[in-house]
Amino acid sequence: MGNLKKRFVLLILAGIILMLSYYLLYITLNIPYIGVSVDENEAGKWQISYVDHLGWAKQQGIKVGDTVSLINQNQPSEYFAVLKYGVIEQAETIVINRNGELILHKVTNNMTPQQVQYHIVIPTLVFVILFVFSCVLYVKKSNDMSAHILMLFFLTIGLSYLSAGASSRIDTPGIYVNRITFSLIPVLFLEFLNTYFYRYGLSFLNSRKILFALYLTNGFLLVILAVSQIFGRNLWIIRHLFLVVFSIGILLCLYILISRYIRYRNTIRKPVFKIIIIGFTLSFFPFVALASLPKVLFGIELIPGALAATFLIFLPGVFVYLIIANSLFDIDFILDRIRYYSLLTLIPTAIFILFLFNFVRGFTLVQWIQIILVVYIGLIAFLYVKEDLDFRFRTKLFKEKYNFQASLDRFSQDIAKVMKISDLEERLIMEVTEVLSVKSISLLEIDLTDYSLSIGTGSADFPETIIIDWLKNNTELVLVGELIDIGRSGVFLILSKEKDKSRLVWIREKLNRTEFNQDERVWLRTIASYASIVYENLHLIEGLIEKLEEAVTRKDSANPWVLRLLFNLAEKERRRLASDLHDSALQQQLLWYRNLERISVDERIPVDLRKQLKNMAEGLLDVTHQIRETCNELLPPLLKESGIVEALKNLFAKAQLRNDYIVNFNAKGFSINLDYEHVLVLYRIVQELLTNAAKHSKATEINITLANSNDSINFDYRDNGIGMDLQNLQSSLSHMGLAGIKERISGLEGKTCFYSSLGKGLEVSIWLPIDMITNVNEQGVKEGKRTT
Secondary structure: OOOHHHHHOOOHHHHHHHHHHHHHHHHHHOOOOOOOOEEEEEOOEEEEEEEEOOOHHHOOOOOOOOOEEEEEEEOOOHHHHHHOOOEEOOOOEEEEEOOOEEEEOOOOEEEEEEEEHHHHHHHHHHHHHHHHHHHHHHHHHOHHHHHHHHHHHHHHHHHHHHHHHHHHOOHHHHHHHHHHHHHHHHHHHHHHHHHHHHHHOOOOOOOOOHHHHHHHHHHHHHHHHHHHHHHOOOOOHHHHHHHHHHOOOOOOHHHHHHHHHHHHOOOOHHHHHHHHHHHHHHHHHHHHHHHHHHHHHHOOOOOOOHHHHHHHHHHHHHHHHHOOOOOOOOOHHHHHHHHHHHHHHHHHHHHHHHHHHHHHOOOOOHHHHHHHHHHHHHHHHHHHHHHHHHHHHHHOOOHHHHHHHHHHHHHHHHHHHOOOOHHHHHHHHHHHHHHEEEEEEEEHHHEEEOEEEEEEEEEEOHHHHHHHHEEEOOOOHHOOOOOOOOOEEEEEEEEEEOOOOOEEEEEEOOOOOOOOHHHHHHHHHHHHHHHHHHHHHHHHOOOOOOOHHHHHHHHHHOOOOHHHHHHHHHHHHHHHHHHHHHHHHHHHHHHHHHHHHHHHHHOOOHHHHHHHHHHHHHHHHHHHHHHHHHHHHOOOOOHHHHHHHHHHHHHHHHHHOOOOOOEEEEEEOOOOOOOOOHHHHHHHHHHHHHHHHHHHHOOEEEEEEEEOOOOEEEEEEOOOOOOOOOOHHHHHHHHOOOOOHHHEEEEEEEOEEEEEEOOOOEEEEEEEEEHHHHHHHHHHHHHHHHHH
């Protein structure tokens, strides 16, 4: 019921607005616009002070300085429009005194094309567009308060623009509609922004005092206007007051926008503020700076007010875009381009204006300003549009440029798959040879200690002396990816630059003996930069692989990070293997077990065969159990969730069921929450020690202690097995799998000690630093925060 009532009210409001717009258009169409302002001179005569170029008077040749003798056969001082507004409108006849000659003019309603354009077509089009915008907002955001205020703001702008024609013809309802809507524009703008940003938790207006002051000021002006309409004269002063208050309101809005942008420029709302400021400036700057203020201060308009008002259409478009759009365009990119073109066009504009000034005379100051604005803004727009057209169509119109782009795409995709430096060099030579018709290409390496040049791949035809001499004099200035032109013989590019050597590619001149053009040079620099990045990566990868290979062969001297990497890779492979066993082999075993179990109870099968099938099913069940145990050993379940203490208790319970030993576990003093890597390492070590106790040590009792101090974790293992000879520790460790324990602990920067002798069991003491665990935990927390 509430929604129906709301829609009914909106339909009535829309109907009133449409009827009002029809009335305003009717007045504009049926009452001629004379466009004359008059002042009373010292002699008591009413002299014409301004003639609008859009008005009827301009078409009749009426000029500034002419004296008005009669209006509708009455004295000008008795005519209402002259008395109240200082203008001549709604007149049927005008008698002009020009140098003593009386000229009678009968006012006709023959609208010129310019009048139709600025008083009918453009205002109607703007009103219709804003009305449609409002309808779209109502459909898209019917329950959004900021959208409702924005709809009212749009309709206010549309009516203000549409009523300008009726107001200029001194139609009283048109004047009131124009003044009321005109004064509400900056107020509604601030109302909308305050509501719009409030829903995002941003404070746009610290209080409503500013809005209250604007409402009060505009209301006071409307009261003065109403009283003056009845009793007063010189209402043009009030019109100027409205313009001044409107301009101040617009400048206030801009100031608040900029101040809030500065406050919130480090938030995600920065692009929204920028877009609003740009849209606001584009909408109001032409009217305020080029029409309104010059009219009030100097009595002239740099551009027609009707034309300046058309820019208001930018602002509704901006807000509809902000409310409806899911993503915003990159306003910073657009501003950077416009800023660049604004600086670039200063000199061409100045040259053109100086040229025009020397050859063309007779322009007024206003006309010169208009010419400068048109030329300057036109050049900026031309350059911006040209760049966009270049991006869209140049690749289609000029195939050579397209080939360069296609080459870069193809080359970047190919080198992403390259794993050797030699393959990269061959691919680079092939690409340059295919795209550019060059005589030869060579990949060279120069030793910067003695400046000896050697060829790696390609042609042996290169100017060795010229290249070496140039590098000797410019070594410090050369950058990776830079194109060096050393005359007609060719160019070379730096692919890599190390401490004592550099790699470069030498390219001889083209077959047609023409110089490399700008597009070719850009392409060469780009492709060289691509190659240099991949070359550096391959160089680093090769060095890393060599270190890993060395670490694998010499684990006793490997760095901790290398050991951790190797064991992490091993654990990753265990997880993959456990997953494969569980998802494939184990499931298939269970399926076959159920099939055999179902067949073994079939009474149609002979008893002996059923007994064999049942034995097979039980054997298959044992294998299934073994596979499940293997999966649990490869990937212990709930290891991360349960923690090291509970995980070890479960491990000991299972181990004692399978083996003839007792495990005494003491972890009462352990109070550290370990990360998964440390939990897994300790778990694997205990697994290895228990396996050793069962297979080699023949122990019957095992004592394990896990504790921590302020700076370390302490793990102790003792059994009553047969022990080992410490003189043969290395061979025993390798045979019994205990070498991995020491390597795992070394990877975590800990220490391991083995104590044993024949007949006295084995003791293992492990020390792990607390700092290592803390660093790993902090790193995990930071990564989790970044992910969140």
